[in-house]
Amino acid sequence: MPANARVTLCYGPYKSNGVVGHRTFRLQGLQAALRARVHQCVLEETRDRNVVELVVSGEVVFSCDIKQLQFGGDGQLDPVCREAVAAVEKAY
Secondary structure (H helix, E strand, O other): OOOOOOOEEEEEOOOEOOOEEEEOHHHHHHHHHHHOOOOEEEEEOOOOOOEEEEEEEEEEEEEEEEEHHOOOOOOOOHHHHHHHHHHHHHHO
C-alpha cells in the first residue's frame, strides 16, 4: 500500500443524547491513526445509521458500528482503530 493512500471515511448518523445526527467526534481517533501512517483522510456523510466504512480505491476495506470507536483521543489505544488501519494497509 502506498504510504499516502487516500482513504474515504463514510459515516452515518448516530443517536447521542437523544438526538440523531452526523458527528465526527468518534472519528477523531481513527483519523489521527490514519494520518500518523501518512494516509489522506476524506470524510463523507452517508444515510446509513451507526455505520463507518473505510473505502480505498472504490472498495470497502473495513466497516464497523460507529459506537464501537472510542470518543475523541488519538486512536492509539483503540483496538478498532488498529484493526481499521491494518485493513487499509492490507488493501493492496
